[in-house]
Amino acid sequence: MAKTAVSSSEQPYPNPCFYRSDAQHRSVQTTVFCDFDGPIVDVSDRYYSTYQQGLSEVKSIYEAEGEILPLVMLSKAQFWQMKQERTPDPEIALRSGLRGQQIERFLQRVRQIVNQPDLLHRDQLQPGVRWALSLLQARGMRLVLVTLRCQQQAESILQHYGLIQFFSEIYGSDNQQAAYFNQADHKTQLLKTAIASWQSSVRFPEAASAWMIGDTEADILAGQATDIPTIALTCGIRSQNYLQRFQPTHIHADLVAATHYLVKTQAIAA
Numbered sequence: 001m002a003k004t005a006v007s008s009s010e011q012p013y014p015n016p017c018f019y020r021s022d023a024q025h026r027s028v029q030t031t032v033f034c035d036f037d038g039p040i041v042d043v044s045d046r047y048y049s050t051y052q053q054g055l056s057e058v059k060s061i062y063e064a065e066g067e068i069l070p071l072v073m074l075s076k077a078q079f080w081q082m083k084q085e086r087t088p089d090p091e092i093a094l095r096s097g098l099r100g101q102q103i104e105r106f107l108q109r110v111r112q113i114v115n116q117p118d119l120l121h122r123d124q125l126q127p128g129v130r131w132a133l134s135l136l137q138a139r140g141m142r143l144v145l146v147t148l149r150c151q152q153q154a155e156s157i158l159q160h161y162g163l164i165q166f167f168s169e170i171y172g173s174d175n176q177q178a179a180y181f182n183q184a185d186h187k188t189q190l191l192k193t194a195i196a197s198w199q200s201s202v203r204f205p206e207a208a209s210a211w212m213i214g215d216t217e218a219d220i221l222a223g224q225a226t227d228i229p230t231i232a233l234t235c236g237i238r239s240q241n242y243l244q245r246f247q248p249t250h251i252h253a254d255l256v257a258a259t260h261y262l263v264k265t266q267a268i269a270a
């Protein structure tokens with residue numbers, strides 16, 4: 001089972017029961033389709049550790065063959081800023097001093113180790129996630145997880161943190177590499193399946209609404225392809241500047257801020 005470290009930085013938030021809805025708030029049934037990596041889990045430590053380990057291993061391989069590589073290890077801030085601007089991995093390798101064949105060896109190694117259990121342990125829950133999910137549920141919103149992580153892995157992590165009960169359904173991938181490659185068409189396909197299931201279960205479509213929340217262009221494009229409004233979060237692997245290019249319906253800092261927005265919107269609609 002993939003375990004991740006419990007974030008000790010989870011801040012105290014008001015009791016979501018404080019926000020428990022009255023009957024009016026339930027007059028519009030809202031379904032929130034939510035991504036996993038980024039909105040719920042912070043993967044930045046794992047991705048940076050994967051980069052460090054991959055670079056060190058390539059350096060050792062060449063040293064064993066008698067060649068000293070003049071490498072420059074990027075700081076976590078430099079590395080994450082490049083990921084947030086969606087800098088291609090070969091360019092990150094180039095900026096780290098790798099050349100030619102060395103780059104391909106590095107990329108191969110990164111793909112091999114990014115899902116290894118010792119690196120998966122570096123993932124942490126984003127601050128306030130439990131509070132946000134509790135509040136969305138308390139307000140009668142239905143939560144559906146749509147992730148390119150392996151379904152079993154996502155379920156194990158949610159189970160581990162006692163968060164699985166917040167989700168009505170979980171749609172994941174059957175491919176370990178899918179989350180790392182984060183392809184929009186794959187995400188769209190998953191979201192379409194989730195939406196088809198949602199539409200078939202809605203008794204009064206005129207009184208139903210849906211949102212897609214995620215941290216990458218794949219989430220925004222998937223929401224747009226299925227005609228549901230999107231909320232892009234900047235706490236994940238893309239910057240605000242980058243996300244803006246895809247014109248999400250709204251941009252918020254994290255799931256807590258998005259939850260405040262959805263609760264306010266629901267109250268206005270009621």
Ligand SMILES: [Mg+2]
Nearest residue numbers: 035037038215
């Ligand atoms: Mg994500």
